[in-house]
Amino acid sequence: MGRVCGGLVGRRERILDAAFEEFATKGFRGATIKSIARAAGLRSPALIYWYFPDKEALFREVLGARIPVLRAVRDPARLLDRPPEEVLPLIAKRYLSTFDNPAAQRMARLLVGEAMRRPEIAEVFGNAVIKRILGFLKSYMAHQVELGRLRPHDVRSSARAFIGMLLPQVGGKVFFPAIREDGLTDEEHVENAVRMLLEGLRPEGK
Incomplete structure (x- = not known):
């Protein structure tokens, strides 16, 4: 259970790190869920929606964290x-x-x-x-x-x-x-x- 939770936390942090770089490089409009997923090393962009309902929510969380x-x-x-x-x-x-x-x-x-x-x-x-x-x-x-x-x-x-x-x-x-x-x-x-x-x-x- 601890390993699973740790993996989920690690994935969430990878998404936030990747999103920060994508937003910093491409802006809000230019960064996409697909490009963020690719930068985070995710198999599917859909995995991001386990953590964030949409790109705006992800953007808010990135700002709050960074x-x-x-x-x-x-x-x-x-x-x-x-x-x-x-x-x-x-x-x-x-x-x-x-x-x-x-x-x-x-x-x-x-x-x-x-x-x-x-x-x-x-x-x-x-x-x-x-x-x-x-x-x-x-x-x-x-x-x-x-x-x-x-x-x-x-x-x-x-x-x-x-x-x-x-x-x-x-x-x-x-x-x-x-x-x-x-x-x-x-x-x-x-x-x-x-x-x-x-x-x-x-x-x-x-």
């Missing part, structure tokens, strides 16, 4: 009570570290191009990544307001503002190397961004 920030927010309850000085740098560093992986950089370039041309792909990517990260940040900010650590404000804006502060650093890794010519490191940028955000959101007198 993107550090999505792994961080998978269990939000363990983070909600921690102070923003701890949680916001954690989220920011994991978000930025995603784009240190050359395959993830390739995938980002392909997905941005696809999303601009095809609204259905923008929706898939938005639901799989952006909605989950913003959803966590909104819940987290609202809870920090309840705890009195942040002043009352529209958490939709603070969540967007925080991600927006990180985007130029991502752009420097993926699209525009000139942005990084000033030598600003991820660690420096995260420290500065968190400090600036929290200075504007602290309750009066704190």
Whole structure:
């Protein structure tokens, strides 16, 4: 029984590894269940459907498994009570570290191009990544307001503002190397961004 379970887990991991490479090389539209099965060494593409109902579900699982920030927010309850000085740098560093992986950089370039041309792909990517990260940040900010650590404000804006502060650093890794010519490191940028955000959101007198 253990050998069978181990084999099933191993096959699932092979599928995720192969899918990540296929999506990174061909984009969401170009990667197919057939090509992913072939890359995973499966006898039949139908075996993928034992684990994932369709390509979109497989794509979501690949992102969840391979993107550090999505792994961080998978269990939000363990983070909600921690102070923003701890949680916001954690989220920011994991978000930025995603784009240190050359395959993830390739995938980002392909997905941005696809999303601009095809609204259905923008929706898939938005639901799989952006909605989950913003959803966590909104819940987290609202809870920090309840705890009195942040002043009352529209958490939709603070969540967007925080991600927006990180985007130029991502752009420097993926699209525009000139942005990084000033030598600003991820660690420096995260420290500065968190400090600036929290200075504007602290309750009066704190």
